[in-house]
Amino acid sequence: MEPHMTSQPVGRPRVSVVETVERMARDASTAIARHIGQTLEQRDICVLALTGGSTPAATYEQLARMPVPWERVHIVQTDDHITDEAHGPSWQVIRKHLLDPAAVPAGNRHPMPTGSRPDPGDAAESYARLLGLLLVGGAPDVVVAGLGEDGHTVSLFHGDPALETDDWVAVTQPYQNTVRMTLTLPVLSGAGLRMVLAAGGGKASAVRAHRQGDDPRLAALRGLLGPDGTLLVDRAAFGPEAPVADPHAPPPR
Numbered sequence: 001m002e003p004h005m006t007s008q009p010v011g012r013p014r015v016s017v018v019e020t021v022e023r024m025a026r027d028a029s030t031a032i033a034r035h036i037g038q039t040l041e042q043r044d045i046c047v048l049a050l051t052g053g054s055t056p057a058a059t060y061e062q063l064a065r066m067p068v069p070w071e072r073v074h075i076v077q078t079d080d081h082i083t084d085e086a087h088g089p090s091w092q093v094i095r096k097h098l099l100d101p102a103a104v105p106a107g108n109r110h111p112m113p114t115g116s117r118p119d120p121g122d123a124a125e126s127y128a129r130l131l132g133l134l135l136v137g138g139a140p141d142v143v144v145a146g147l148g149e150d151g152h153t154v155s156l157f158h159g160d161p162a163l164e165t166d167d168w169v170a171v172t173q174p175y176q177n178t179v180r181m182t183l184t185l186p187v188l189s190g191a192g193l194r195m196v197l198a199a200g201g202g203k204a205s206a207v208r209a210h211r212q213g214d215d216p217r218l219a220a221l222r223g224l225l226g227p228d229g230t231l232l233v234d235r236a237a238f239g240p241e242a243p244v245a246d247p248h249a250p251p252p253r
C-alpha cells in the first residue's frame with residue numbers, strides 16, 4: 001500500500017497528503033462511495049456536485065467501478081465554462097470518466113445549461129431552480145472540487161462578485177477569456193462531504209498559502225472546506241516539506 005499522510009498542525013487547515021494521484025483516486029472514491037451509502041440509508045436519493053478539470057478524472061473512474069446504486073444518485077455540476085457548445089468542458093470530463101462508465105441514468109444527469117447564450121443570467125436562475133427541487137437542506141450531499149494554480153476553487157475567483165452573492169448559482173466575470181457558471185459558497189459549504197483535490201507541483205504555492213493562513217486569494221477554498229472539509233493533495237502539490245508517510249492512515253472522512 002502506498003503511504004498516506006496527514007498534515008494538521010494545531011490551528012491550521014487539514015490537508016491530507018498522498019504519494020500519488022492513484023492513491024488520491026482510491027481514497028477519494030472510497031470516501032465518496034461511503035458517503036453515498038450513508039446518505040441512502042437516510043433518504044431516497046443522494047446528490048453529488050462534481051467539478052471538471054484533469055485532477056478528479058482518476059477518482060471518477062474508480063468511483064464508476066464501485067457498487068453504487070446509481071439509479072438513486074443525481075449528478076450536478078459545481079462549475080463550467082459558458083460556451084457555444086451544448087455542454088461545457090467540465091461536463092465532458094464528468095460524463096467521460098464517471099457517467100458513461102457507470103451507466104448513470106439519463107434522468108439523473110443534470111449538466112449546467114452553459115450553452116444557453118445569449119443570457120447566462122437566466123440559465124443560472126434556471127439551474128438554481130433545479131437545485132431547489134433536488135437538494136435537501138439547500139446543499140448537495142457531496143462536493144468534489146479542484147484547485148487552480150492561483151488558488152481558486154470551482155469557478156470562484158479572487159475578487160469576483162460571485163464570491164459575495166447569496167444566489168446559489170452565479171455567472172462570473174471573464175477569467176482567462178472565459179465566463180463561467182458556478183455554484184456559490186452558500187450552497188457548496190453545506191455539503192456533508194467536501195473534498196478538494198490538487199495534484200502536481202503547479203499547485204504547491206496555492207497549497208502552501210492555504211496552509212499558512214488567511215491569504216485573501218484562498219477565501220473560496222477556506223469557505224468551501226470550512227472546519228471539516230478535506231484538501232487532498234499529492235506529494236508534489238504539498239511541496240518538499242511533505243510529512244513522513246504513515247502507510248496505515250485511513251482515507252479521509
Ligand SMILES: O=C1O[C@H](COP(=O)(O)O)[C@@H](O)[C@H](O)[C@H]1O
Nearest residue numbers: 051053054055146147148154155
Ligand atoms: O480552472 C479550473 O481549474 C480547476 C483545476 O483544474 P485541474 O485541471 O488542475 O484539476 C478546476 O477544478 C476548476 O473547476 C476550474 O475552474
